[in-house]
Amino acid sequence: MKIALIGATGFVGSNILNELTNRNHEITAIARNPKTGLNANWVAADIFDAAALAQILKGNDVVINAYNPGWANPNIYQDFINGSKSIQEAVKKSGVKRFITIGGAGSLFVAPNLQAVDTPDFPKEYHAGATAARDFLNIIKEEKELDWAFFSPAFEMHQGITTGRTGKYRLGLENPVFDENQRSILSVEDLAVVIADEAENPQHRQVRFTAAY
Numbered sequence: 001m002k003i004a005l006i007g008a009t010g011f012v013g014s015n016i017l018n019e020l021t022n023r024n025h026e027i028t029a030i031a032r033n034p035k036t037g038l039n040a041n042w043v044a045a046d047i048f049d050a051a052a053l054a055q056i057l058k059g060n061d062v063v064i065n066a067y068n069p070g071w072a073n074p075n076i077y078q079d080f081i082n083g084s085k086s087i088q089e090a091v092k093k094s095g096v097k098r099f100i101t102i103g104g105a106g107s108l109f110v111a112p113n114l115q116a117v118d119t120p121d122f123p124k125e126y127h128a129g130a131t132a133a134r135d136f137l138n139i140i141k142e143e144k145e146l147d148w149a150f151f152s153p154a155f156e157m158h159q160g161i162t163t164g165r166t167g168k169y170r171l172g173l174e175n176p177v178f179d180e181n182q183r184s185i186l187s188v189e190d191l192a193v194v195i196a197d198e199a200e201n202p203q204h205r206q207v208r209f210t211a212a213y
Helices: 011-022 050-057 076-094 124-140 188-200
Strands: 002-006 026-031 040-044 062-065 098-102 109-111 147-152 170-172 207-212
Touching (some): 002 011, 011 026, 011 188, 076 124, 098 188, 124 147
Parallel strands (some): 026 040, 062 098
């Protein structure tokens, strides 16, 4: 498959890139400061320039969006919203229909009508970014033209998770997936497996989904 990956140098994006190249897909790896290697076609792009980005995306079978403006970015909320909307517009202009975008876990429902980001114990340092991802989810839910899927990772999905690549996971939709210890956990390597599997065999169309062990 021909796959465009936006945010290919980030924590999540680099792992997705590694998984996709190991599966021998033809990858256009897009980043503000592109790298080299991994059998990918590296392209520099400003995701806020939708018209230019659309030209880069043309001809691909799938666009995967792993854009993240950075958790330490003081403007993370507005940058996430504006960047995500620009990417969405670029995908539509490009003519590619299949669009997989990665957001946060904060919008998962932990009780009826209660999302994790709105609970008192949600970490304050992640609140702005999680709220932005939740708000973009609400935006993309109105998207009718694209064959989109929005992925929310497990609550525990960070560099401290050292499970590595197991290739195993369980899927969910609006609620977090918990293990027998009531933990929602997934390594970034297995997140990449989830996304690559979804790209190859679409299971979620115009819905949000999640995954954990």
